[in-house]
Amino acid sequence: MNAAVRVLLCDDHAVVRAGLRALLSSTDGIEVVGEAGSGADALAMAGALRPDVVLMDLQLGSGMDGVEATRRLTASDSDAAPRVLVLTMFDTDADIARAVAAGAAGYLLKAEPPERLFAAVRDAAAGRTALSRAVTDRVVSRLRAPGPALTERERDVLARLAEGMGNREIARTLFLSEATVKTHLGRVYDKLGVRTRAGAVAAAARHRLLP
Template sequence: MIRILLVDDHAVVRMGLNMLLNARPNMEVVGEASEGNEGIQKAEELKPDVVLMDLSMPHGKDGLSATSELKKILPDTSILILTMHDDEEYLFRAIQAGASGCILKSAPHEELLQAIECVAKGNAYLYPSATKRLMEEYLSHMKQDVSDSYSLLSDREKEVLTLIAKGYSNKEIAEKLIISVKTVETHKSKVMEKLQMKTRPELVSYALKKGLMGYGI
C-alpha cells in the first residue's frame, strides 16, 4: 500500500485526487494540507511514502521551499511535484529542491498513477516533454568544446599552460615565473586534470586552438 499525503491549496483539487487515489487498491491518501508549512507538519506526523506537492501555493510556504525543507526532515519520503508550468526553470528548481519527480496537472489520470508508483519505488519520474528537454540540455553540454573548461583555470595555471605550449621546460617555466619546479609540476597536473588531458601534445594543441600562442587554428 502506497501511503500518500496531498498538499494543494485548492480543496476541490484535493477532493478529486482523494477520490482518484483511494479508488486504487494499492494507494491510500493518509492526509491533506493546504500549504507547505502544514504539509511539512502532516508529513512529520504521518510519515507518508509519497507527498504529492503542489508547486504554486500563494498562501503559506510554496511547494519548492516545502520540498527542500521536507527532504531534510524525511529524506526517504518521495515528493512528486504537481505543476501547471511546463517550463524547464521550474523543473530544474524542483529537482534541485529534492523532488523525485514532476508531473503536469493537465496529465491524464493514468500518467499520475504511474508517476506515483514510480517515485514510491525510489525512482525518478519526469513528464515526457521534460525528459526530452533534459536530454537536449545534456547533449548540448556534451557537444560543448573542452575549451569551455579554460575558465576553470587560475591565472597562474593559464600562464603555465601558455609556457608549456610554447615549448618551455618545467625548469625554464619555474625560472620565468620565479617559482619552484615542484610548483610548476603541481600547476601542470591541475591544468591537465581540469582540461581532462593526459599528454603535453594535447596541451599544445589546446593552446593553439585557444590562440594562447599568438595565433590560432
C-alpha cells in the same frame, strides 16, 4: 500482499485536492492519508502521518512555496523521509530545475492521464524517478543545447528585474547592497550577451530562465 503506498496531498485548492483524493482512491495499492493546503501544513502533517509520497504543487499561494516545502521534506537522511512528487501546471526549465535541485523524486504535469499519475506515485515510493514525457523531452533538449549558466543569486536578481524592479528595490528585496546588485546584473548581461535591462529580460524568456 504489498502495503498500500501512503500519499499526502499538498495543493492550496480544495477542489483539486478532492479530485486527486477521489482519483487516487479509485486504484488499488494507493491510500491518501491526508490533505495539506500549504507548505507549512504539509511539513507538519508529514511528520505526524509518515506518508511514503507527498504529491506537491509548486504554487501554494502566500507563504512557503512547493520548492521550499520539498527541500525541507527531503532534507533528512532518514529512511522515514517521504519522497516528493511534484504535480503542477508549470513546466518552465526554471521550475523543473528548482524542484529537482530541492530533492523532488519526480515532476509531473496535471494534464497527465490518471494511469501515468498512478505509475508515478508507485515509482516515487519505490525510489525511482518519475518525469512527465514533456518534462523528459525538455530536460534532454536542454542537455543537448544548454543555455547560460546563472547562479541562484543571479537568477534571483534577474527575476526581480523581470518584475520591473529598479536596482534599489531589488537590493532592498534581496537584502543586498545596490553595488552588489549592479555586479550581479553585469555578470547576467555578460552571460546572456546583452547590454540592457530589456535585453536581459527578453533573453531570459527566450532561454526559459524565469520562473
